[in-house]
Amino acid sequence: MGTTQLDTVPEPKYWHLRTVLSEALDSEFSVGEILPNERDLAARFGVARATLRQALEQLELEGRLQRRRGVGTTVAPPRMGVAVESEQHAWPGAFGDAWQPIDCTAAVPPAAVADILETVHDEQVLTVRRSRVTHGQPVAAELLYIPASSVPELSGIDAPSGVARARAVLRELQRLELEGQDRAVELGSARAEDAKELDRLPGAPVLVVTTRFLTKGRTAALSVATYRADTCRLTFGDTGGVEIHHDSERRAS
Amino acid sequence: MGTTQLDTVPEPKYWHLRTVLSEALDSEFSVGEILPNERDLAARFGVARATLRQALEQLELEGRLQRRRGVGTTVAPPRMGVAVESEQHAWPGAFGDAWQPIDCTAAVPPAAVADILETVHDEQVLTVRRSRVTHGQPVAAELLYIPASSVPELSGIDAPSGVARARAVLRELQRLELEGQDRAVELGSARAEDAKELDRLPGAPVLVVTTRFLTKGRTAALSVATYRADTCRLTFGDTGGVEIHHDSERRAS
Numbered sequence: 378m379g380t381t382q383l384d385t386v387p388e389p390k391y392w393h394l395r396t397v398l399s400e401a402l403d404s405e406f407s408v409g410e411i412l413p414n415e416r417d418l419a420a421r422f423g424v425a426r427a428t429l430r431q432a433l434e435q436l437e438l439e440g441r442l443q444r445r446r447g448v449g450t451t452v453a454p455p456r457m458g459v460a461v462e463s464e465q466h467a468w469p470g471a472f473g474d475a476w477q478p479i480d481c482t483a484a485v486p487p488a489a490v491a492d493i494l495e496t497v498h499d500e501q502v503l504t505v506r507r508s509r510v511t512h513g514q515p516v517a518a519e520l521l522y523i524p525a526s527s528v529p530e531l532s533g534i535d536a537p538s539g540v541a542r543a544r545a546v547l548r549e550l551q552r553l554e555l556e557g558q559d560r561a562v563e564l565g566s567a568r569a570e571d572a573k574e575l576d577r578l579p580g581a582p583v584l585v586v587t588t589r590f591l592t593k594g595r596t597a598a599l600s601v602a603t604y605r606a607d608t609c610r611l612t613f614g615d616t617g618g619v620e621i622h623h624d625s626e627r628r629a630s
Numbered sequence: 631m632g633t634t635q636l637d638t639v640p641e642p643k644y645w646h647l648r649t650v651l652s653e654a655l656d657s658e659f660s661v662g663e664i665l666p667n668e669r670d671l672a673a674r675f676g677v678a679r680a681t682l683r684q685a686l687e688q689l690e691l692e693g694r695l696q697r698r699r700g701v702g703t704t705v706a707p708p709r710m711g712v713a714v715e716s717e718q719h720a721w722p723g724a725f726g727d728a729w730q731p732i733d734c735t736a737a738v739p740p741a742a743v744a745d746i747l748e749t750v751h752d753e754q755v756l757t758v759r760r761s762r763v764t765h766g767q768p769v770a771a772e773l774l775y776i777p778a779s780s781v782p783e784l785s786g787i788d789a790p791s792g793v794a795r796a797r798a799v800l801r802e803l804q805r806l807e808l809e810g811q812d813r814a815v816e817l818g819s820a821r822a823e824d825a826k827e828l829d830r831l832p833g834a835p836v837l838v839v840t841t842r843f844l845t846k847g848r849t850a851a852l853s854v855a856t857y858r859a860d861t862c863r864l865t866f867g868d869t870g871g872v873e874i875h876h877d878s879e880r881r882a883s
Contacts, residue, residue, distance in 0.1 A: 388822055392832040395819075435819045435833040456816060462866065559867030562815050563709060564835060564859040566648075566688045569641055579645040580688040582817060582835070606817040613715065613866065614812030 391431035394424055398432055402441055402452055412442070412450040438582070440607055456610040459509075459516055461586055466558050468590065469507070469521055469600060470547030476507040476519060478543035486522050493589065493596050494524050503528070505543045508574055509602075516609050518571040519602040523550065527597040550598060557591040562611065571603045582606040644684035647677055651685055655694055655705055665695070665703040691835070693860055709863040712762075712769055714839055719811050721843065722760070722774055722853060723800030729760040729772060731796035739775050746842065746849050747777050756781070758796045761827055762855075769862050771824040772855040776803065780850040803851060810844040815864065824856045835859040 412418065419429040433450060436442040443453045460475070469476065483501040485491075491498050502524045509517040525531070528549035536542040565585035572579040588600040604611060665671065672682040686703060689695040696706045713728070722729065736754040738744075744751050755777045762770040778784070781802035789795040818838035825832040836856045843851040857864060 389832055392822060395833065431833070438817055438819045438833075438835055440816070458814065461815075557867070559865065561711065561863045561865045562714075562837065563693070563863040564691055564817065564837065566691045569645060579642055580648065580684070580691075582691055584815065584817065584837075610814045610816040612812065612814045614810070 391428050394432040395435045406452045408452050408454045410452045458612045459609045461611045462613045468550050476509050479506045480539050481505045481543035490522050496524050515575050517602050517604040518574045522599045553592045561587045575605050644681045647685040648688045659705045661705050661707045663705045711865045712862045714864045715866045721803050729762050732759045733792050734758045734796035743775050749777050768828050770855050770857040771827045775852045806845045814840045828858050
């Protein structure tokens, strides 16, 4: 890592520093390696601590760095491709589903969820909690909202709670004909409960994938899935996703 | 906005504050309204400025707040649904495409792009720059990489540069048979050039959508599109996307 003089550059200092740091990560550091501490790094590049921190935050957003309590800042491995959608539409819990059910409760959903499900605002809906693990790491947490009207033959006797209840609900869902589904992806921050499951602090950046499962023109189930934005690249389509890192600057001709 | 005492809460202070602030936004503020300044807000909630700032950052990630230079922090309008994928696969520039070509250059792409295109690392490829505007606002910037071998009949005479060149390249691309496409979505930070086009500062959080267009088992074109993460919700599927806000906490039963 050189000691580039940053004062003469017209673009924001933190941005230029980010580019310099990014190149240093490529050429001088290996995955998992711990970066020097902030004071040393700031001195090395002749920048204020605040500027350094902004550059580090950017590289964290891009998935290049990980900041871990008690460890420091390390060079992150490439993001994992996590398949969100394949060619075939299927109900949650169908054969080959990557999600593991954890439990099932009856709860009043957020107002926005009730609006989509067309339930009354104080009405409880079945709420299945599921988690997704890839290469031994938790990558996503999901809340799946299912109005009781979608699973009319669900028996309350066999499996009143827990994983068994979640499985029973998903099994009943398969009886319906899936007529379509649509998805939205947006940036969010991890709620306390999800953060715990994802091994992150509350408020960490996550990619929120909202999926509507449609039958007879209405939403029979609604999934709100929270993916770790630091370690995941969400893939769509049949061929297994694209391996590319945005952090490489275009080298203009 | 009350003056809730935050000291006794076991969860991180900034996270609890975020929830309190989020509720206040729902009940007391309207879209576009300017929040009181940080010093006043911190005093009101009895928290340190650093804690307040963390909570505000979270709400910004979630698209609830916008921080604008010279204006302050305002309550954000709901995110716009921006269709990334419809049922039909199509080449960029096909009829109905939402993107506007800006220019076309020949440039050496980043190494990761060259790997996907299977071009030699120092080989130039056609690089079409496009932008996407929704409701009068710039929402996304794209670099579309096309190896010369994908458009063998492209004439260099008629339109040597600029928008006309970009259109000629896209027109030639339509001659190929599109055999498939796949996508990946991940969190990134806006490069200087994209940030300018998106009316943001370099390093602002963006959603990076990488799309591979396949023909005869190889990648004929590669799109790297950068969407504003603060104002956009990316939608996939035929029914126009899901209107939901992740920020609402689940009200447990």
